[in-house]
Amino acid sequence: MSERGFPPFTEEHAIFRKTVRDFVQKELAPHAREWDRAGDFPSAIFPKLGALGLLGLRHPDSVGGAGVDYWYTVVFAEELVHSRCAGVNMAIAVQTDMATPVLSELGSDEIKREFVMPAIRGERIGALGITEPGCGSDVAALRTTARLDGDDYVVNGAKTFITNGARASFITLAARTGGEGHTGISLLVLPTDTKGFSVTRKLAKVGNHASDTAELAFEDCRVPRRYLLGVENHGFRYIMQNFQGERLIAALFAVAAAKLALDDAVAYGRDRVAFGRPVVKFQVWRHELTDLYTQLEAARWLTYRACDLFDRKLDALREISMAKLYACELACRVTDRCLQLHGGYGYTDEFDISRAWRDARLLTIGGGTSEVMKEIISKTLGL
Numbered sequence: 001m002s003e004r005g006f007p008p009f010t011e012e013h014a015i016f017r018k019t020v021r022d023f024v025q026k027e028l029a030p031h032a033r034e035w036d037r038a039g040d041f042p043s044a045i046f047p048k049l050g051a052l053g054l055l056g057l058r059h060p061d062s063v064g065g066a067g068v069d070y071w072y073t074v075v076f077a078e079e080l081v082h083s084r085c086a087g088v089n090m091a092i093a094v095q096t097d098m099a100t101p102v103l104s105e106l107g108s109d110e111i112k113r114e115f116v117m118p119a120i121r122g123e124r125i126g127a128l129g130i131t132e133p134g135c136g137s138d139v140a141a142l143r144t145t146a147r148l149d150g151d152d153y154v155v156n157g158a159k160t161f162i163t164n165g166a167r168a169s170f171i172t173l174a175a176r177t178g179g180e181g182h183t184g185i186s187l188l189v190l191p192t193d194t195k196g197f198s199v200t201r202k203l204a205k206v207g208n209h210a211s212d213t214a215e216l217a218f219e220d221c222r223v224p225r226r227y228l229l230g231v232e233n234h235g236f237r238y239i240m241q242n243f244q245g246e247r248l249i250a251a252l253f254a255v256a257a258a259k260l261a262l263d264d265a266v267a268y269g270r271d272r273v274a275f276g277r278p279v280v281k282f283q284v285w286r287h288e289l290t291d292l293y294t295q296l297e298a299a300r301w302l303t304y305r306a307c308d309l310f311d312r313k314l315d316a317l318r319e320i321s322m323a324k325l326y327a328c329e330l331a332c333r334v335t336d337r338c339l340q341l342h343g344g345y346g347y348t349d350e351f352d353i354s355r356a357w358r359d360a361r362l363l364t365i366g367g368g369t370s371e372v373m374k375e376i377i378s379k380t381l382g383l
C-alpha cells in the first residue's frame with residue numbers, strides 16, 4: 001500500500017499486477033507491430049484471458065466473475081497498455097467494461113448463463129451497439145427500431161463504429177422500442193447468428209488498426225423478448241450509467257499511454273545526440289517534459305479520485321467526465337510532443353511512438369467526445 005493508503009493497492013493487487021504484466025509481455029506485446037500491420041488479431045486471446053480470470057473483474061462470483069474491487073480493473077488497464085497495441089486493448093475493454101457489465105446488472109438468469117458466463121470465460125465475444133450512421137453524441141436520436149411482435153422484438157436499422165462488430169457473437173444493442181427521444185429507447189441482447197444480421201463493412205481507421213470497427217445492418221432480426229435488459233424504454237438511463245465504466249477505463253488507458261510515451265521519449269532523448277549533447281539535455285526539452293510529467297500526475301490523481309468514487313458506488317459523473325476529458329486530451333498532447341522529440345524517426349514505424357500517437361487520437365472521440373464531456377461537466381457545475 002502507498003504511504004497514505006491511497007490509491008488503496010494491496011499486496012494482492014501487486015500479485016495480480018504481476019500476473020497481468022506477465023501475460024501482456026508473453027502473449028500480447030511481442031505481436032503488437034504484426035497485429036497493427038495486419039489490421040487484425042486472433043480471437044484466441046479471449047479464452048486465454050478468460051482462463052486467468054481477467055475478463056470477469058467487473059462481475060460478481062455468482063456468474064463466474066472475480067467479485068473484486070474496482071482497483072483490480074485499474075491495475076488491469078494500466079498493465080494492458082504495455083501491450084503497445086491499443087486496438088487489442090480496446091477490444092478487450094469492450095468485452096470487460098462496455099458490453100457485459102450491464103448484462104450482469106440487468107440480465108435474467110438465462111442471459112447470464114447464455115452470454116455473461118461464456119463471455120467471462122472468453123468463449124463468446126461481445127460488442128456494444130449504440131452509435132449509428134446518423135447519430136453518435138446525440139444518443140437520444142437513435143433510429144434503429146425493435147418492434148414487439150408476439151414474443152419477439154423485430155429489429156431494423158444500422159449501427160456504425162462498432163468495436164468487435166465483425167467478430168462478436170452477441171451485441172448489447174440500443175434500439176427504439178417506444179416514441180421519439182430518450183424515453184423510447186431499450187437495451188437488448190442480439191446474438192449475431194440471428195437471421196437478418198450482417199456486417200456491412202469493416203472501417204479503415206487512423207489508428208487502433210488491430211481492432212475491427214464495423215458497420216452493422218439489421219433487417220427484420222427476430223430477438224426473443226426475454227433478451228430485453230431491465231425495463232422497456234429505460235435504456236437511455238442504462239446507457240448513461242454504462243458510459244461511466246467506459247469513460248473511466250478510457251481515462252485509465254490515457255494516463256498509462258501518456259506515461260509510456262513520456263518514458264520512451266526520455267530514453268530516446270538520452271541516447272540521441274545533437275549539437276554535441278543528448279537531446280533531452282536541451283532546456284527547452286527538459287522544461288517541456290517537466291510540464292508534461294506534471295500534467296500527467298494531475299491526470300493520474302484526478303482519474304484515481306474518479307475510480308475511488310466509482311468503486312464506492314458514489315455519484316462520480318462530474319469526476320469521471322473530468323478525468324476522461326483531461327486525461328484523453330493529455331494523451332493526445334503528450335504523444336504528439338513525444339513524436340516531435342523523436343524527430344524524423346518519430347514519423348516512421350521504426351519506434352513505437354508513431355503507433356502510440358495514431359492510437360491516442362481516438363481517446364478524445366470514443367465513448368463520448370471531449371466536447372460532450374464539457375457539456376456534462378458544465379451541467380454538473382450549474383452553468
Ligand SMILES: Cc1cc2nc3c(=O)[nH]c(=O)nc-3n(C[C@H](O)[C@H](O)[C@H](O)COP(=O)(O)OP(=O)(O)OC[C@H]3O[C@@H](n4cnc5c(N)ncnc54)[C@H](O)[C@@H]3O)c2cc1C
Pocket residue numbers: 094127128129130131134135136137138160161162163164205208213362365366367368369370371372375
Ligand atoms: C474507433 C472507434 C470505435 C468506436 N467504438 C464504438 C463502439 O464499440 N460502440 C459504439 O456504440 N460506438 C463506438 N464508437 C462511436 C463513438 O462513441 C462516437 O464516434 C462518438 O460518440 C462521437 O459520435 P459521432 O462520431 O457520431 O460524432 P458526432 O456526434 O456527429 O459529433 C461530431 C462533432 O460534433 C461535436 N458535438 C456533438 N454534439 C455536441 C454538443 N452538444 N456540443 C458541442 N459539440 C458537439 C462532437 O464533439 C464532434 O466533434 C467508436 C468510434 C470510433 C472512432
